[in-house]
Amino acid sequence: MSTRSTAAVARSARAERVLTGGAGVLAILLGAGALVLGLGWLGTGRAARPVLDPMIRDWLLANRPWVLGAGIxxxxxxxxxxxxxxxRSLRPESRPDLRIDGAGPGRVTITAAAFAEAVRTDAARVTGVSRAQARLVGSTERPALRVQLWLAEGTDVRAVWQQLDETVLGRARESLGVDALPTAVRLELDSARRRRVR
Known part of the structure; x- marks a missing residue:
């Protein structure tokens, strides 16, 4: 998967990963420091001494107003x-409206819902697809598409993929006037419809 396609797969969680990873690394370092101190590798009497060195404690007490201000x-x-x-984590994912034909009074805007509905309708017409969903995500400058297809039993997945890429996604790229539209496609086998026993 290319870097451009990550927006189509899922909402970016880079900030959450960095923050969680940083907190985890800090916790590991503090735990390792406490273990080294407790085992006496820094000196036999060091484990019995206060956590805060007396010199640091005296300096903090001498500069109490500054320390309190910095702490607050x-x-x-x-x-x-x-x-x-x-x-940021609770905010709903953006669904961008797309602008076509440049700027000015002749500009055409396609809503995210209308574009997704058009893609969904096209995808539902692919042979072997029983249901389809589509969603436009990302930003106005870098839109991405998510498509979910439910396939009927016995469907040729390769044929569905080829038809989807050439017809549905090709038409979507052409309508937007772009060479590439990052797309994540999820395929599921549609559950067999229940038959009534008479």
Missing amino acids: ALGVLVFVLGLRWVV
Whole structure:
């Protein structure tokens, strides 16, 4: 999968991964430091001493107003960043409207819902597809497409894929005037319809 196609697969979680990974690395380092200290590798009496060195403690007490101010500022900064992270994580994924024919009064805008519905209708007409869903995601500058297909039993997947790429996605790229449209396609076998026993 190319880097461009990642937007089609799922919402980017890079920030969440970096933050969680950083917190995990910090926790590992603190745990390893406590283990090294407790085992006495830094000296036999070091484990019995206070966690905060007396010199550092004296310096903090001597500069108490500055230390309190820096601590409060750091706390507020962490709170704001955490709040921003929560809001970003809970915000619904954007569905961009696409602009065609440049700018100005002659500009044409296609809504994300209309484009997705057109792709869904085309995909549902592919031989062997019983149901289809489509969703346009990403940004206006870099749109991506998610397509989910339910295949009837005994369908030739290779034929469905070829028809989808050439007809449905080809028409979508042509309508947008782009050479490439990152697309994630999910295929599922449609459950057999229940038959009534008479």
